[in-house]
Each structure stands twice: as C-alpha cells, then as structure tokens.
Amino acid sequence: MEHGPATPGGHRPRTEENPCRTPPSPAAASWSSGAALGAAALAGATPWHTPAAAAAPRPAPRTDPFTLGVASGDPDHTSVVLWTRLAPDPLAPDGRGGMPDRAVDVHWQIAEDEHFTRPTASGTTTTGPADAHAVHIEARGLRPGAHYHYRFRTGTHISPIGRTRTTPAPGARTDRFAFAFASCQSFTHGHYTAQRHLADEDLDLVAFLGDYIYETGGTGTAGRPHIPAREVHDLPGYRIRHAQYKTDTDLQAAHAAFPWAVVFDDHELENNWADDHPHGGQPSPEFTRRRTAALKAYYEHMPLRPAQRPHGPDLHLYRTLTFGRLARLHLLDTRQYRDVQSTPDREDPDRTLLGTEQKHWLLDALATTPAQWNILAQQVFFSQRDFAAGTPRGFSDDAWDNYKAERDQVRDHLAGVRNPVVITGDVHANYVVDVKADFDDPASATVATELVGTSLTSGGDGTHHNPGDAVQLAENPHITFIDRTRGYVRNTLTPTHWQADYRTVERVSAPGAPIADLARFTIADGTPGAIPQA
Structure with missing residues (x-):
C-alpha cells in the first residue's frame, strides 16, 4: 500500500510469534472457534498461548465484548489490518460501549487455515477508553496473494472468525x-x-x-x-x-x-x-x-x-x-x-x-x-x-x-x-x-x-x-x-x-x-x- 505523508501512531502488538521461526505452542490450537470457549476454557484453562514475557493481563469484560464483529482492510502483499472494538453494551448512552474506564489486553491470531492449527502470526495489544477500546492490528509477514483467517480474544471471550486476503506481489502477473x-x-x-x-x-x-x-x-x-x-x-x-x-x-x-x-x-x-x-x-x-x-x-x-x-x-x-x-x-x-x-x-x-x-x-x-x-x-x-x-x-x-x-x-x-x-x-x-x-x-x-x-x-x-x-x-x-x-x-x-x-x-x-x-x-x-x- 502506498500513502501520501502520514504520521505514525496507533496500537502496536507487544508480542508476536511466527511459526516459520518458532514452533507454535500446543495451546495455540486448543480454543474453540466462534464467540464462546469450550468447557475446558470456561473452567479456567488457558485457551490461547500468551508468552511469558508479556505484561500481566488486564481484566477483561464479563460479558461478550465482540458485539460489533471483526473486519480487515487495506491489504498489501505482506500485511493486512485487523480490526475489532470491544463493546459489550454498544449503544450505552455515554458512547463507551459498556467498557470499564481502564485498559484491556486483546490477543489476536492470523492463520491460513480456519482451525488455526498453525498460526502464521499472533500477538497481544492493549486498548483503552481513549480509543473506545478499538483495536487496529497490522498483521505482517504474510504471503502474497494468500487467504487468511483471523480472530481476537480478551479474557474468556473469543471473537467471530474473519477471512481476509493479501494482494499479489508488486509486479506479479495476476489473471483475475x-x-x-x-x-x-x-x-x-x-x-x-x-x-x-x-x-x-x-x-x-x-x-x-x-x-x-x-x-x-x-x-x-x-x-x-x-x-x-x-x-x-x-x-x-x-x-x-x-x-x-x-x-x-x-x-x-x-x-x-x-x-x-x-x-x-x-x-x-x-x-x-x-x-x-x-x-x-x-x-x-x-x-x-x-x-x-x-x-x-x-x-x-x-x-x-x-x-x-x-x-x-x-x-x-x-x-x-x-x-x-x-x-x-x-x-x-x-x-x-x-x-x-x-x-x-x-x-x-x-x-x-x-x-x-x-x-x-x-x-x-x-x-x-x-x-x-x-x-x-x-x-x-x-x-x-x-x-x-x-x-x-x-x-x-x-x-x-x-x-x-x-x-x-x-x-x-x-x-x-x-x-x-x-x-x-x-x-x-x-x-x-x-x-x-x-x-x-x-x-x-x-x-x-x-x-x-x-x-x-x-x-x-x-x-x-x-x-x-x-x-x-x-x-x-x-x-x-x-x-x-x-x-x-x-x-x-x-x-x-x-x-x-x-x-x-x-x-x-x-x-x-x-x-x-x-x-x-x-x-x-x-x-x-x-x-x-x-
């Protein structure tokens, strides 16, 4: 993607994994797809690997915060933007979406298969009230012209799965x-x-x-x-x-x-x-x-x-x-x-x-x-x-x-x-x-x-x-x-x-x-x- 001048800023993932370099944790494939966790996760099991070097997790909402769904955008040949916003009460009159007045950790994954058996990349970011608890992730290191699936998690809540695609490499022959x-x-x-x-x-x-x-x-x-x-x-x-x-x-x-x-x-x-x-x-x-x-x-x-x-x-x-x-x-x-x-x-x-x-x-x-x-x-x-x-x-x-x-x-x-x-x-x-x-x-x-x-x-x-x-x-x-x-x-x-x-x-x-x-x-x-x- 080519831009005119723009000023850097926004959320950056604190941790990233790439299974091309490091084998994924077995826990990375243990959580259920969709907006809810399986029984083991609800009982307290960790459904998604969080690296030990990450900061202590911040409390997540008690009710489903993924009421606004997920989205992706502005793809290029090695990256794409992943979006969600935490809002358990999206029409709350104060515009805060029912979120507390504090920062919340959000984990994300992107993988080529819909079961996330081998995530291509994952990480953790923090979002807070100044941004309406919105999340903008630049998932990088992706293959050109490839389909991907992505999702988010905060606490015991998992978002719906989204599907996205990178663009062909610059100069690549593209038939459609x-x-x-x-x-x-x-x-x-x-x-x-x-x-x-x-x-x-x-x-x-x-x-x-x-x-x-x-x-x-x-x-x-x-x-x-x-x-x-x-x-x-x-x-x-x-x-x-x-x-x-x-x-x-x-x-x-x-x-x-x-x-x-x-x-x-x-x-x-x-x-x-x-x-x-x-x-x-x-x-x-x-x-x-x-x-x-x-x-x-x-x-x-x-x-x-x-x-x-x-x-x-x-x-x-x-x-x-x-x-x-x-x-x-x-x-x-x-x-x-x-x-x-x-x-x-x-x-x-x-x-x-x-x-x-x-x-x-x-x-x-x-x-x-x-x-x-x-x-x-x-x-x-x-x-x-x-x-x-x-x-x-x-x-x-x-x-x-x-x-x-x-x-x-x-x-x-x-x-x-x-x-x-x-x-x-x-x-x-x-x-x-x-x-x-x-x-x-x-x-x-x-x-x-x-x-x-x-x-x-x-x-x-x-x-x-x-x-x-x-x-x-x-x-x-x-x-x-x-x-x-x-x-x-x-x-x-x-x-x-x-x-x-x-x-x-x-x-x-x-x-x-x-x-x-x-x-x-x-x-x-x-x-x-x-x-x-x-």
Whole structure:
C-alpha cells in the first residue's frame, strides 16, 4: 500500500510469534472457534498461548465484548489490518460501549487455515477508553496473494472468525482481480439485505465509497430508528451511531468475508461539508470540534492503518492499493481539502476539490503507474451532468461539476493512462458514463469510463425509473445507463477485459429480497467505454 505523508501512531502488538521461526505452542490450537470457549476454557484453562514475557493481563469484560464483529482492510502483499472494538453494551448512552474506564489486553491470531492449527502470526495489544477500546492490528509477514483467517480474544471471550486476503506481489502477473464497490447505507432507510448477499460473493476486496453512517436523527420507514434519535454532533454520539450500524449482523458478515478499503463522504460528519466549512456556513470552533469528533469515531470503527489515526480534525485518507501488475486502486478524499461549494464560481480555474497536495500526489501516481487497470475510487459524480432541459444548464454544486477546471485537468491526465476507470458513489443511483475529452462535444474521444453505484439502502426501495432521468439522458449523451434500485457493483478484472455486474435487490423496506444481475457491462483492454452485455 502506498500513502501520501502520514504520521505514525496507533496500537502496536507487544508480542508476536511466527511459526516459520518458532514452533507454535500446543495451546495455540486448543480454543474453540466462534464467540464462546469450550468447557475446558470456561473452567479456567488457558485457551490461547500468551508468552511469558508479556505484561500481566488486564481484566477483561464479563460479558461478550465482540458485539460489533471483526473486519480487515487495506491489504498489501505482506500485511493486512485487523480490526475489532470491544463493546459489550454498544449503544450505552455515554458512547463507551459498556467498557470499564481502564485498559484491556486483546490477543489476536492470523492463520491460513480456519482451525488455526498453525498460526502464521499472533500477538497481544492493549486498548483503552481513549480509543473506545478499538483495536487496529497490522498483521505482517504474510504471503502474497494468500487467504487468511483471523480472530481476537480478551479474557474468556473469543471473537467471530474473519477471512481476509493479501494482494499479489508488486509486479506479479495476476489473471483475475474481483472486487465490489458500494456506498450509502442509511440504517433508517432499509435492511442490509444487499450486504448479506455481498458477503456471499467471491471477492478479493470491497471498496466502500462513503456515507457509511448518517449523522441525522429520525426513525425512517423500515422500523430501524437511529439511536440516539437526534442528529449527532459530539464524540459519544458519533461512537454510538457507528456502533449501531455495526450491530447489524448482515453488515458484520460482509466485513468478515473479505478485506475492505474505505473512504468517507459527507454524512460521516455532516451533509455536504467542505473542508472547515459546515454545510451553508462559515468556519467556527464548534464545527472544528464536530469534525474532530466525527473523524476520530470514524477511525475507531474502520479497518484503517494505525498511521492513519487522525490528528485533531485531520485524517489522512487518500492512498493507493496495488494488485500485482493488473490493477491499482487510487482512493481519493473529496471532502477535507475542497473549496466551499459555489455555483457562480464553478469555472474558476483556481478552485479545488482535492487540495494541492492530494492533486499532486494523484497526478504523479497516474503518470508513473505500470498497472493495466487504473481505478479512481472516489465519492461524488465525476463526469459532467446537466439536470436542466435546454438552456440554461443546471449542475450539482457538490460534485466535480462545481470544480470544473480541476476535473478537466484530472480527466486530461486520465487520457494518458492505460485503462482508466472512475468508480463513484453518493447519488443513490446506478450510472454508466463515457468520460469524454470534451463533455460538450459528443463526438469527442472517450478517454475513460465512470461506473457509478447505487446506494445500499439510502432512499428506501428505489425505482427503475425517475422522471428526471429522461432529461439527464437527453442532455448528457455520454451517460448511457441510469437505474435507481438498491445494491452494489461487482467487478471482475482480467488482462483482456473488465466486467461490471450491477447487482440489485427490489426492496430494502423488508428483509429477505433476492439479489439479481440488473445489468452487465464490459470494458475491453485498451478501449475506454463500457459496452452493455445481454
């Protein structure tokens, strides 16, 4: 994984074992899988080897602390992040998750077999109230392109088992890379049926493109009210909101099935925020405190590297993941550095969505990438999108259209990159778009492809057609497909083509809807533009 500048920090394991160097203790294989121990362990046997050199154990919770499940993320060819948070009472009003106000030891294991008969690595870390008892482990020394299983223990409690995978080695020939991207999962708008189906896919990665939580209050229409019912502004409120989302067992299953790469959009903090500006407002100490709280809670609940721990109101999020020679995934941050939205200034050449440092990082990365497929994983609509019939035009002030010069600069760099594909969330609808050398000239060259994914739940059940879609298709001939049902996009990349399957469910207002392939598109190697398949 390649980052821009980031400050080290976060939990570090105090002890590690590698059976390639030291034979594992027989006790390492003696504990039962799942969230509970076997009878011997409950009677007092030690279910997991703890090296004698480790510090004296700190008391663990008396009730199950793994109510939020486990997750992994940001893999590279020798390491992956393992995450959990101890929270026996996840919705406790103080945001502490029912944990005591003290440090707790957490043990972890990772192994290539699901029975953990020969752990690849293990260790012990300490977490405490300052971090909401969250754990971020960088499991290192792993084999490239390998599947692993992992779990955590504290006291007599063992977490569910998660499954993860490292990436192929840099420069390795890779015949297939499968990933899904998704976004916008309002808890109050629907059940996580799509996430349950997502957990059953055969994937190497999930890219989550933002709006993991919603800061708003309200009850919604699916019988899943937000707790607390108010809009959240402070650290306890954001912690409870993240915890509530993570109590959903379908979301937990999707996290436990494969590694995720996450970026936030706006609702992790506040609708349509821009750098130090709240929506429609001016910078203030109150908003800085709110941003600090929101980003801290976000980090605490995501499988991000310890080096990405936020510093005050800042969290370094943009980065690159590499999958052999086949693909590079450039994850962007379109919130923390942008100029405030301003419709009259959309053509100002100095306006920025990315900020100076991130833009230079991205353009340098695009100029030097050796990958066959180059992916921009980001939040808001990239291509031009005119909503108004005839003249004058109407554009979104929160998307790249409000930062036209910078968008066009990035587009022009994409034109010189092999197989550029932009993946997008935010708009609660599926789109397929030809990225044009000149959006005002339909005959100009197609230089890249934009695939936009619908929401997982936000907006409720959705629909196949919206009265405004006909206008969009007429005014934007580079937009070739629109649909507004719920789901995610599954992508399979090979040396010859990219296949995008738009997977949707007909309802989220009630659980249990089946998943189906709504549409399929392919992009041929060396030929920008998505072609519909029967």
